[in-house]
Amino acid sequence: MNPGKGFQKVLQCLFVLIILSGGMTSALLAIEPKEILTRSLEAQFGLDFEGIKKTEFRLPGRSYTTTTRIIRQEPDFTYTTTLAPARLKRLVILDDGKFRIKHIRGSNKFGFFPSLNSPEAKEIKRKSLNLIFINYKISKLLDGYILARPVYVISLIPKHSGNPRRKVWIDKKMYLPLKEEDYNWRGELISSSFYTEIHFDKRFSKEKFYRDFPQRPRKKVFSQERFLSLKDLRRKIRFPVSSAHYLPPSYEFQEAVLFSKERAVKLTYTNGLGVICLFQMPSNIKLRGHLEGAHPLVWEKGGRTFLLMADISRKELIKIKQSVK
Amino acid sequence: MQYSDEELVERYGAGDGESFRMLVERYQDRVYHIVYGIVGNKDEAEDLSQEVFLRVYRFLHRFKGKSRFYTWLYRLTVNVCLSARRKRKNEPGKIFSLADSSKYGDDPGEIELADESFSPLKVLQNREMAETIKSAINSLSEVLKSTFVLREFEELSYEELTRVFQCSKGTIKSRLSRAREQLRRKIEPYLNGTV
Amino acid sequence: MSCKKWKKKLSSYLDNEVSSRERSKIEKHLKSCRACFNQFKQLERVHRLVQSIQPEKPRPGFYERLSERLCQKKTTLREKLVAWRYGWQLSFPGVGKIAIAVSAVLLVSVSFYIWRSATSYEVNIKVFEEEYFRSQQMNSFVGELALPVFFEIE
Numbered sequence: 278m279n280p281g282k283g284f285q286k287v288l289q290c291l292f293v294l295i296i297l298s299g300g301m302t303s304a305l306l307a308i309e310p311k312e313i314l315t316r317s318l319e320a321q322f323g324l325d326f327e328g329i330k331k332t333e334f335r336l337p338g339r340s341y342t343t344t345t346r347i348i349r350q351e352p353d354f355t356y357t358t359t360l361a362p363a364r365l366k367r368l369v370i371l372d373d374g375k376f377r378i379k380h381i382r383g384s385n386k387f388g389f390f391p392s393l394n395s396p397e398a399k400e401i402k403r404k405s406l407n408l409i410f411i412n413y414k415i416s417k418l419l420d421g422y423i424l425a426r427p428v429y430v431i432s433l434i435p436k437h438s439g440n441p442r443r444k445v446w447i448d449k450k451m452y453l454p455l456k457e458e459d460y461n462w463r464g465e466l467i468s469s470s471f472y473t474e475i476h477f478d479k480r481f482s483k484e485k486f487y488r489d490f491p492q493r494p495r496k497k498v499f500s501q502e503r504f505l506s507l508k509d510l511r512r513k514i515r516f517p518v519s520s521a522h523y524l525p526p527s528y529e530f531q532e533a534v535l536f537s538k539e540r541a542v543k544l545t546y547t548n549g550l551g552v553i554c555l556f557q558m559p560s561n562i563k564l565r566g567h568l569e570g571a572h573p574l575v576w577e578k579g580g581r582t583f584l585l586m587a588d589i590s591r592k593e594l595i596k597i598k599q600s601v602k
Numbered sequence: 603m604q605y606s607d608e609e610l611v612e613r614y615g616a617g618d619g620e621s622f623r624m625l626v627e628r629y630q631d632r633v634y635h636i637v638y639g640i641v642g643n644k645d646e647a648e649d650l651s652q653e654v655f656l657r658v659y660r661f662l663h664r665f666k667g668k669s670r671f672y673t674w675l676y677r678l679t680v681n682v683c684l685s686a687r688r689k690r691k692n693e694p695g696k697i698f699s700l701a702d703s704s705k706y707g708d709d710p711g712e713i714e715l716a717d718e719s720f721s722p723l724k725v726l727q728n729r730e731m732a733e734t735i736k737s738a739i740n741s742l743s744e745v746l747k748s749t750f751v752l753r754e755f756e757e758l759s760y761e762e763l764t765r766v767f768q769c770s771k772g773t774i775k776s777r778l779s780r781a782r783e784q785l786r787r788k789i790e791p792y793l794n795g796t797v
Numbered sequence: 798m799s800c801k802k803w804k805k806k807l808s809s810y811l812d813n814e815v816s817s818r819e820r821s822k823i824e825k826h827l828k829s830c831r832a833c834f835n836q837f838k839q840l841e842r843v844h845r846l847v848q849s850i851q852p853e854k855p856r857p858g859f860y861e862r863l864s865e866r867l868c869q870k871k872t873t874l875r876e877k878l879v880a881w882r883y884g885w886q887l888s889f890p891g892v893g894k895i896a897i898a899v900s901a902v903l904l905v906s907v908s909f910y911i912w913r914s915a916t917s918y919e920v921n922i923k924v925f926e927e928e929y930f931r932s933q934q935m936n937s938f939v940g941e942l943a944l945p946v947f948f949e950i951e
Contacts, residue, residue: 393935445939454939457937543925545935547936549936552929554925556925564663565922573925584922617922623860626859634859635854652862652863759814775808778809782808782840783840793842793843
């Protein structure tokens with residue numbers, strides 16, 4: 278018997294064991310990308326933090342960058358001030374879960390919008406996430422760091438071509454998305470947002486934020502109504518509503534919005550990430566001006582003007598247009 | 603890729619801002635030339651040409667595509683010029699610039715007053731002749747002048763002119779005939795031996 | 798037909814905007830009438846001279862100046878509104894103000910109602926673009942931004 282050979286065997290066994298156990302623990306500890314996204318949705322509504330966020334929006338031939346300071350208090354309070362560009366510096370947005378009040382500091386201008394922290398808003402976001410689970414291939418890329426914090430990097434690739442994709446960086450500890458990049462179906466970066474500063478667990482007394490805002494607005498006039506179903510909408514307006522009967526694969530109705538003093542309607546359809554907006558209004562509303570970036574389809578039919586906007590192929594846009602009735 | 607006017611109008615209607623710029627750049631020289639022909643003054647021509655395109659910007663959605671885009675544009679151009687002239691007529695002190703042939707007759711002294719800002723024409727060999735012609739055109743009444751300018755400068759057919767001015771072919775014929783006859787008489791002394 | 802009538806037709810003949818029958822008639826007359834022939838030749842010369850005028854062109858940068866004026870137009874309207882409000886504060890004492898305000902509101906609301914149902918009004922197309930961006934942001938994970946593009950409180 279060769280003692281050297283026996284030792285080698287033991288070593289081999291040990292090696293295999295180590296590999297096996299290592300693989301098993303990492304498999305046990307690894308968290309599914311879907312689970313990360315689900316937790317991140319909860320984190321968006323369930324954290325206290327203060328951060329500075331930079332967002333860049335790109336359109337053909339131009340881009341917009343804004344920097345905002347955000348104070349978030351769970352479950353439904355946000356206070357946002359704009360740091361740049363200079364012309365928006367006086368813009369303040371307070372969202373308390375019921376109203377989203379926009380205000381230009383130093384003026385008497387207030388705009389009331391439905392809250393984006395409300396249960397209805399959260400429900401819309403949850404539905405979108407479920408659609409993402411169906412319509413996107415979700416994969417975890419190599420982990421990274423944002424602001425010296427370890428993050429998961431998740432990539433969302435559409436199962437049907439012709440749709441936008443996303444890359445998102447999610448804080449490993451708090452599950453808050455710290456950065457995201459959206460690319461359109463042509464592969465061009467269309468928007469990116471990321472935190473340049475973040476401080477978790479910061480508590481504020483909310484009262485001080487209300488100083489600039491009317492305590493109890495005498496009449497809560499919404500500039501828009503959101504999160505409506507088609508049925509809700511039909512009850513609220515006097516003109517008939519048409520909807521799209523053809524949608525590109527993977528798209529579903531998301532919400533109806535009533536705006537512009539209840540004269541215009543927006544129906545949105547989504548695959549979880551991309552959106553298709555169908556606007557309609559009585560034809561006595563004329564459109565003025567022009568857009569430099571987006572190329573909507575505009576048409577008139579049956580005394581109504583329609584506008585269709587989406588970042589999808591022209592062929593698909595026309596197919597949707599033809600199906601509107 | 604070269605879009606037709608109508609395609610550009612359609613794209614503009616669909617929200618494509620670039621097509622407005624393309625329309626302006628396509629027509630700015632022609633509109634300016636027409637306006638200059640009617641008002642005979644560079645500063646005013648610049649101002650009114652811009653006014654024309656400001657109105658295009660505001661009213662393009664009303665263009666229904668029943669006629670060609672340029673006849674619509676030229677109608678707008680003529681309207682801008684005529685209403686500006688009308689306004690100026692009512693301003694005291696500026697009446698002299700409107701060498702209305704019916705008022706001033708054919709007296710060349712009055713015509714001289716019609717425009718003080720003629721730039722020398724470089725291309726035309728006979729400078730004196732060019733100025734005489736310009737000044738003669740400028741002395742026509744506004745309506746005769748604009749009809750004449752669109753016919754001679756832009757070579758619009760009679761059919762197109764009826765659409766621009768919304769009048770009968772007979773009216774166009776008679777205006778052009780009158781305009782040419784007045785011009786001929788004014789420059790008759792120079793006509794023999796030239797060209 | 799007298800020469801005066803023929804002369805009136807010369808301009809259309811020059812532009813080739815006469816019927817073929819008329820054309821041959823005019824040509825026949827021009828051959829027989831020296832005065833009309835001379836006049837036609839002169840008209841032809843006038844036409845050629847006018848054609849030889851070099852077209853005037855605008856100074857370079859026409860579109861840029863135009864865009865500036867497009868922007869200015871918007872501000873002047875806003876300035877007018879501000880000026881109007883300022884003037885209103887100065888020119889009427891309290892009670893008069895209320896009376897005027899009440900009748901103005903009545904008048905405005907009635908006419909607005911009629912106007913709204915009968916006539917058309919304009920909406921800036923950018924409002925729709927902004928709405929489109931809002932919908933895009935509904936699906937964002939990092940959260941919505943303070944819409945930078947055309948913020949208006951509506």
